[in-house]
Structures are given as structure tokens and as C-alpha cells.
Amino acid sequence: xxxxxxxxxxxxxxxxxxxxxxIKAEGSGSSYIDNGVYYSxxxxxINFEKEQIKALESGIIFNLELNLKIVDIRNWRLxxxxxxxxxxxxxxxxxxxxxxxxxxxxxxxxxxxxMIREVSEYLSAIKKLPLVDDSLLDxxxxxxxxxxxxxxxQGMSPWMKTISFWRESLDSDLEQIQWQxxx
Amino acid sequence: MATIQIKAKTTKRIIFSLxxxxxxxxxxxxxxxxxxxxxxxxxSSLLVLNILSFIVFLIIVALSAKNLLNDYRKNKLGAxxxxxxxxxxxxxxxxxxxxxxxxxxxFMNKGISVWSDADVEQxxxxxxxxxxxxxxxxxxxxxxxTTNIALQLQGxxxxxxxxxxxxxxxxxxxxxxxDSDIQVLASGSDQISRVSTRIPTLLEIEQANLKQSWxxxxxxxxxxxxxxxxxxxxxxxxxxxxxYLQAFFSVDPKLSMMADSVEETYARYGRLNFMKDPIQYSYxxxxxxxxxxxxxxxxxxxxxxADRLVKPIESLEKEAESMIKNPRFAxxxxxxxxxxxxVNSFMKAQKEAAWSDVARRMAHEINNPLTPxxxxxxxxxxxxxxxxxxxxxFITTSTDTIVNQVEVLREMVNAFGKFAEQPKLKTERxxxxxxxxxxxxxxxxxxxxxxxxxxxxxxxxxxxxxxxxRQILNNLLKNxxxxxANIEKPRITVATKDIQINKIDFLELSIEDxxxxxxxxxxxxxxxxxxxxxxxxxxxxxxxxxNIVDEHQGHIAIKNNPEGASVIITIPVKEHKTKLIDEHxxxxxxxx
Numbered sequence: 001x002x003x004x005x006x007x008x009x010x011x012x013x014x015x016x017x018x019x020x021x022x023i024k025a026e027g028s029g030s031s032y033i034d035n036g037v038y039y040s041x042x043x044x045x046i047n048f049e050k051e052q053i054k055a056l057e058s059g060i061i062f063n064l065e066l067n068l069k070i071v072d073i074r075n076w077r078l079x080x081x082x083x084x085x086x087x088x089x090x091x092x093x094x095x096x097x098x099x100x101x102x103x104x105x106x107x108x109x110x111x112x113x114x115m116i117r118e119v120s121e122y123l124s125a126i127k128k129l130p131l132v133d134d135s136l137l138d139x140x141x142x143x144x145x146x147x148x149x150x151x152x153x154q155g156m157s158p159w160m161k162t163i164s165f166w167r168e169s170l171d172s173d174l175e176q177i178q179w180q181x182x183x
Numbered sequence: 184m185a186t187i188q189i190k191a192k193t194t195k196r197i198i199f200s201l202x203x204x205x206x207x208x209x210x211x212x213x214x215x216x217x218x219x220x221x222x223x224x225x226x227s228s229l230l231v232l233n234i235l236s237f238i239v240f241l242i243i244v245a246l247s248a249k250n251l252l253n254d255y256r257k258n259k260l261g262a263x264x265x266x267x268x269x270x271x272x273x274x275x276x277x278x279x280x281x282x283x284x285x286x287x288x289x290f291m292n293k294g295i296s297v298w299s300d301a302d303v304e305q306x307x308x309x310x311x312x313x314x315x316x317x318x319x320x321x322x323x324x325x326x327x328x329t330t331n332i333a334l335q336l337q338g339x340x341x342x343x344x345x346x347x348x349x350x351x352x353x354x355x356x357x358x359x360x361x362d363s364d365i366q367v368l369a370s371g372s373d374q375i376s377r378v379s380t381r382i383p384t385l386l387e388i389e390q391a392n393l394k395q396s397w398x399x400x401x402x403x404x405x406x407x408x409x410x411x412x413x414x415x416x417x418x419x420x421x422x423x424x425x426x427y428l429q430a431f432f433s434v435d436p437k438l439s440m441m442a443d444s445v446e447e448t449y450a451r452y453g454r455l456n457f458m459k460d461p462i463q464y465s466y467x468x469x470x471x472x473x474x475x476x477x478x479x480x481x482x483x484x485x486x487x488x489a490d491r492l493v494k495p496i497e498s499l500e501k502e503a504e505s506m507i508k509n510p511r512f513a514x515x516x517x518x519x520x521x522x523x524x525x526v527n528s529f530m531k532a533q534k535e536a537a538w539s540d541v542a543r544r545m546a547h548e549i550n551n552p553l554t555p556x557x558x559x560x561x562x563x564x565x566x567x568x569x570x571x572x573x574x575x576x577f578i579t580t581s582t583d584t585i586v587n588q589v590e591v592l593r594e595m596v597n598a599f600g601k602f603a604e605q606p607k608l609k610t611e612r613x614x615x616x617x618x619x620x621x622x623x624x625x626x627x628x629x630x631x632x633x634x635x636x637x638x639x640x641x642x643x644x645x646x647x648x649x650x651x652x653r654q655i656l657n658n659l660l661k662n663x664x665x666x667x668a669n670i671e672k673p674r675i676t677v678a679t680k681d682i683q684i685n686k687i688d689f690l691e692l693s694i695e696d697x698x699x700x701x702x703x704x705x706x707x708x709x710x711x712x713x714x715x716x717x718x719x720x721x722x723x724x725x726x727x728x729x730n731i732v733d734e735h736q737g738h739i740a741i742k743n744n745p746e747g748a749s750v751i752i753t754i755p756v757k758e759h760k761t762k763l764i765d766e767h768x769x770x771x772x773x774x775x
Contacts, residue, residue, distance in 0.1 A: 055457055058450075058453035058454055059452075059453035059454040059457070094402045094446060095446050096311055096314060096400070096402070096408070096442050096445060096446035096449070097399070097401060097408070097446075099399060099401065101401075103404065108404075110381060110403070110404065111381065112381060112399065112402075112411075113384055114387075114399065118386050121385075122384065155454065156458065159230065159465070160461045160462075160465070163461040164458075
């Protein structure tokens with residue numbers, strides 16, 4: 001039978017906003033040129049919350065979305081966006097192999113890991129991410145790379161996430177990281 | 184009126200749209216119940232839609248209820264009946280809806296709890312374990328083969344070529360040589376290999392170092408499975424970084440397909456289990472909103488239905504009221520039921536109309552032969568005036584009797600005529616104490632035995648017809664005087680009082696005597712024509728008085744006192760619209 005607690009939860013759900021945990025992470029990034037292409041090495045310490053691990057093991061797929069923006073920061077004028085790159089990694093757990101698979105949605109490359117710690121480590125250090133062709137850049141300009149990262153549970157509507165307010169949020173936004181393109 | 188109709192039309196359109204939306208939501212909920220993912224997708228929009236419908240409906244119902252309550256407070260005709268009916272119908276709708284809601288929730292919870300059945304979970308776990316053990320042997324074979332290849336690779340310089348040859352000879356689909364920095368140094372793959380290079384992790388390299396081997400079962404995006412084996416390769420030189428051989432072996436497609444199917448089922452089960460609670464709450468919430476919408480619809484419907492039902496009764500009452508020229512206050516106002524009021528009003532109207540009609544016809548029919556009778560009697564008297572003795576006496580007495588009785592009849596006919604005819608009021612500002620004094624003065628001269636007294640303020644003005652108000656006083660004083668015959672210390676007191684009922688000023692006129700009073704039977708019929716306790720009374724006095732009071736939008740009541748009786752008349756000081764007075768009729772109620 002329906003308990004008062006459940007009823008209470010349902011009624012509160014109306015007013016609950018979609019809560020997103022902002023993970024404070026001291027990430028860093030750096031860029032370098034190799035054969036006329038600028039690459040970036042990114043460090044974004046990602047720690048999966050308990051509820052997120054539980055969701056993964058229950059078959060929920062997570063996406064780690066990295067949104068990189070190259071911005072020309074200009075004094076006394078509006079900043080100019082040079083380009084934007086979105087890199088998506090899908091993280092899923094296979095109950096049969098008992099392994100986590102991380103798939104880069106942009107390249108199709110897959111990595112398989114036995115432990116969630118490995119997944120965290122794998123995603124926390126992204127190496128040689130191609131950013132922009134050297135020919136598109138003005139060497140006198142002051143370019144900044146801005147990285148916004150977020151972890152999102154797939155297959156669950158915002159409503160479902162809202163109504164699951166009593167447990168830790170499955171979605172998390174990571175702290176924004178910025179660095180100069182030219183060192 | 185046009186605006187009201189447009190509003191009513193718009194309201195109806197809104198209501199029909201809301202009903203449509205609610206029905207749509209119910210259907211969506213029903214279909215989505217078969218597919219929780221579908222519900223998951225459409226839940227937000229469904230819910231927003233329902234909440235909006237609910238709010239709009241709530242406003243419409245609240246406004247309707249407010250109007251109904253306002254009508255009830257103002258004692259508007261039919262409001263009590265409408266309120267009662269609305270409450271009854273709403274109550275009838277609420278109880279089954281609430282019962283159904285709780286039963287539906289109960290069944291739904293039971294249905295959802297099946298998703299996380301312990302037996303199902305155990306079965307799925309066993310299927311997974313069974314699948315894995317079926318592949319264990321393959322993994323061991325792969326490990327044995329990879330170790331052999333690693334041994335063969337020792338000391339070989341053209342490693343790329345060798346790898347390709349070894350792939351051809353072995354069952355492996357792909358062979359990769361990596362260093363400890365996970366850099367691919369060489370690879371060889373089967374021409375038909377579907378395997379894209381999968382790089383081992385540092386942890387796997389560490390494990391391979393520690394245990395001299397690392398095996399894993401990997402899934403690929405196309406749903407097939409691969410056995411991956413990682414073994415260290417003895418370095419070609421001491422300066423070289425440690426090397427590792429990674430080999431991929433494909434799993435039998437049939438087995439792969441079955442394993443994938445089990446895994447997919449397990450994952451689906453896990454997802455459902457994980458989302459069980461939110462899905463359950465969503466169902467409850469949606470159902471609750473739909474039930475609330477249905478309840479609001481039922482309440483609105485009952486208010487509308489009650490309105491429609493009462494409307495014809497209301498028009499009937501209006502018709503009844505229009506049958507009498509002036510609206511009256513109900514004499515038997517002790518019943519609060521609208522139907523009773525309606526019936527009383529209708530009966531009274533019919534009775535009065537019938538009496539007026541009878542009086543008019545009688546006056547006409549009786550009056551016509553009276554003159555020829557009177558003239559004939561006078562002619563007989565004249566013709567036989569020359570007679571003598573007993574004949575003359577007989578003729579004179581008989582013709583005089585005829586003439587006198589014709590006069591009596593004519594008076595009666597005139598009285599009937601006055602009752603039937605209702606000339607329009609000629610209202611003016613009248614100082615009531617003045618005309619009371621004059622009326623008392625008129626009667627006190629001829630009835631010195633009676634003690635007349637009056638109680639009122641010097642000047643109380645009302646708007647009325649002076650002639651008719653004098654008639655009221657004359658009729659009532661005459662009645663009191665008649666009631667005081669053979670009474671010791673007879674007295675008549677005339678008093679006025681200013682009263683206010685619902686912010687409307689009234690003058691209350693009372694005429695009290697210590698006479699014989701009214702019989703119980705008379706009290707209930709006192710104002711009906713032809714009802715009298717006096718031997719020679721025509722029974723029209725009080726009926727005419729009541730007519731005049733009604734014409735003045737007033738109220739008349741009679742009551743017996745411990746000694747004698749009182750007639751109390753309440754007349755508005757200023758002229759008011761009929762409806763305004765009518766609304767307050769229940770406030771004036773004398774216990775007579």
C-alpha cells in the first residue's frame with residue numbers, strides 16, 4: 001500500500017528542481033602543436049558517486065561530455081569564438097563480461113576496464129585531443145581554451161531525474177577549466 | 184447578456200478541451216504503462232499538460248462554487264436547492280473516485296513490484312554465470328595459445344612479418360605487441376578480422392606482469408564478444424622496455440548472440456529495477472492528477488446540472504409571482520424549502536386571481552338586476568300608494584324591505600368591486616402620525632367608552648398612497664372597535680416604530696386592542712376574502728388591507744396577545760424595487 005512517505009515524496013517532487021551536483025575538481029589543461037595541429041592534454045579528476053556506480057551497474061549508460069571552446073579574448077571588445085569541439089565518451093557496464101566499456105563517440109575507439117577506478121583514471125587523463133589546425137589561428141591573438149565537462153545519465157528523462165530527488169543526482173557538472181592555447 | 188453567453192460558450196469550450204486533454208492523458212498513461220521507456224519520454228509533457236488543465240479547471244470550479252455560495256448567502260431563489268444538489272452529486276462522485284484511486288494505486292504497485300522479483304533476478308544471474316562458464320574453456324585455450332606465441336616471438340627481429348604468420352597459424356584474430364607505455368610496436372591481424380585494436384590499461388599491464396597473464400572477455404559495439412589475452416614477452420635486449428603480447432580470439436557467433444541476449448535482458452531488468460521507484464511515483468502522480476481532474480469535472484458538472492434543474496422551477500415561481508400584481512411575502516414562511524415556497528406562492532397567486540375574478544363577475548352580475556328591482560319596488564309602492572289600511576301597510580313594508588335589501592346588496596357589490604379592482608398607487612410623502620391622529624380622532628368621538636392611545640415620534644414620513652393608507656387605518660380601527668364590544672375597559676393602541684432590515688428602513692405600524700382576539704382558524708385565513716368572525720361582516724376588510732399593504736411592498740401579520748390581538752404592518756419608508764424587498768422577505772417573520 002502507498003505509504004505516507006511515498007506520498008510526501010511525490011508531492012515534494014512537484015517543486016523539486018533538477019538538481020545537479022557540481023563536482024569541484026582541480027583540473028588542468030595544456031596545448032601543444034604537432035605537425036600543424038594543436039593538441040590538448042587534459043586532466044579532469046572524475047570520481048563517480050555511489051549512486052552513479054549503482055546506476056551504471058544497473059545498466060544505465062553515462063555520457064561524459066567535454067565541450068572545448070577556443071575563444072579569442074580581446075580587450076575592450078567582445079570575445080570572438082574561434083571554434084568549438086565536443087567530445088563524448090559513453091560509459092557502460094556489461095553484466096556478462098563484468099567490465100566497463102568506455103567508447104569515444106567521436107572516434108569509435110573503445111576501452112574496456114574491470115574496475116570503476118580504472119574508468120575514472122582513464123577519463124581523468126585525456127591525452128592528445130586534437131583541437132584546431134594551426135592555419136586557422138592568428139599568432140598575435142590571445143586564445144583561451146575553455147573546457148566545460150559534464151556527466152549525464154542516458155535514457156532517463158529530466159522528469160525521471162527530478163522525481164528521483166531523494167537519491168544523489170545522477171548528473172554532475174565538472175568545474176570549468178581554462179588555459180592558454182599558446183604557452 | 185451577450186457577454187455572459189460568450190463567456191459561457193468560452194467556458195464550455197475550455198471545459199471540453201480539458202476533458203479531451205484529460206482523456207488523452209489517461210490513454211497515454213494506459214499505453215505508456217506497457218512501455219516504461221515511453222512513459223519516461225513523455226512523462227514531463229504529459230504532466231505539465233495535466234497540471235495546467237488542473238489549474239484551469241480549479242479556477243473555473245472555484246468561480247462556479249463562489250457564485251453558488253454568493254447566491255446562497257443572498258437567499259436567491261433556488262440557491263439552496265442548487266447547493267444541496269451540487270454537494271450531493273459531488274459527494275457521490277468523490278467517494279467512488281477516492282476508492283478507485285487507492286485500489287488502482289494498490290494494483291499498480293503490485294504490478295510494478297513484479298519487475299524486481301527475486302526469482303527473476305536469481306534466474307538472470309544464473310544465466311549470466313552459465314554463459315561465462317561456457318566461455319571459460321575458450322579463454323583457457325586462448326591463454327595457452329597466446330603464451331605459446333609469446334615464446335615463439337622471443338629473439339625474432341622482423342616481428343611484424345612473424346606476427347602476420349603467427350596469426351595465420353593460430354586461431355587468434357589479432358596479435359599486438361606493446362611496450363610498458365602502452366605504445367603499439369607491431370600488430371598482425373587476420374584478413375577477415377573484425378577486431379579494432381583495443382589498448383590494454385596500465386592496470387592490466389601491471390596484472391600481466393604480476394600474474395604472467397591477463398585475460399578478459401570484451402564486448403564489441405556490434406554485440407559480439409572477444410577473448411582478450413595479455414602476456415609478457417621476454418625482451419629482445421636488456422635495454423629494451425618490457426614488451427607484451429595482446430591476442431584477440433573471437434567467440435562463436437551463436438554463443439556470442441546468446442550471451443548478448445542474456446546481457447541485454449539483464450541490463451533491461453537492472454534499468455527497470457533502478458527506475459522502479461521514480462516510475463511508480465510518476466504513475467501515482469499522474470493518476471492523482473487525472474483523478475483530481477475527474478473530481479473537478481464532476482463538481483463542475485453537478486453545479487451546472489443543479490443550475491439547469493432549478494431553472495424551470497425558478498421560471499415557474501416568477502410566473503406565479505407575475506400572476507399577482509404585487510409580490511407578496513409568504514404568510515407561512517416557516518418552511519425554508521424552496522419547493523414549499525414555490526407551491527405556496529403559486530397557490531396564493533391562483534387563489535387571489537380566482538377571488539378577484541369571482542368578485543369582479545359577481546359585482547357585475549349582481550349589479551345589473553339591482554336597479555330594475557329597486558325601480559320596480561318603488562313603482563309598486565307608488566302605484567299602490569292610494570291603497571288604504573292593511574294593504575297600504577303591507578305594500579309599504581314590503582317595498583321598503585326590497586329597497587333596503589337592494590341597498591345592502593349594492594353595498595356588498597361595491598365592496599367586492601373595490602377588492603377586485605386594483606387602481607394604481609398615487610404615492611406621495613405622507614406624515615404617518617398625522618393621518619393616524621385624524622383616524623383616531625374620527626373614531627374616538629363616536630366611541631367614547633374606548634380608550635384610544637398612540638405611541639410614535641412626531642414626524643415619520645413614508646412614501647405611500649394617502650387615501651389607501653387611511654383606508655387601512657379605518658378598516659383596522661373598525662375591526663378593533665367591533666372586537667371590543669362587551670369588553671370591560673376597552674382600549675386601542677396605535678404605535679409606529681422605525682426599523683431597519685438589511686439596511687432598508689421600514690415603518691412598523693401596530694394596532695393593538697384588548698378585544699376578543701382571533702380564533703385559531705381565523706389566524707391562518709384572516710387575509711382571505713369572505714372570511715369573517717363578525718355576524719354581519721363581509722370578510723373583505725382584512726383582504727383589502729392586505730392588498731393595500733402588498734401594493735406598498737409591505738408585510739402584514741396578525742397575532743393574538745394574552746389580552747386581545749395585534750395587527751402589525753411593515754411598510755418600507757422609501758419606494759424600492761420589488762426584488763430588493765423580496766430578497767429580504769424571510770427576515771420579516773412574525774410569529775402569528
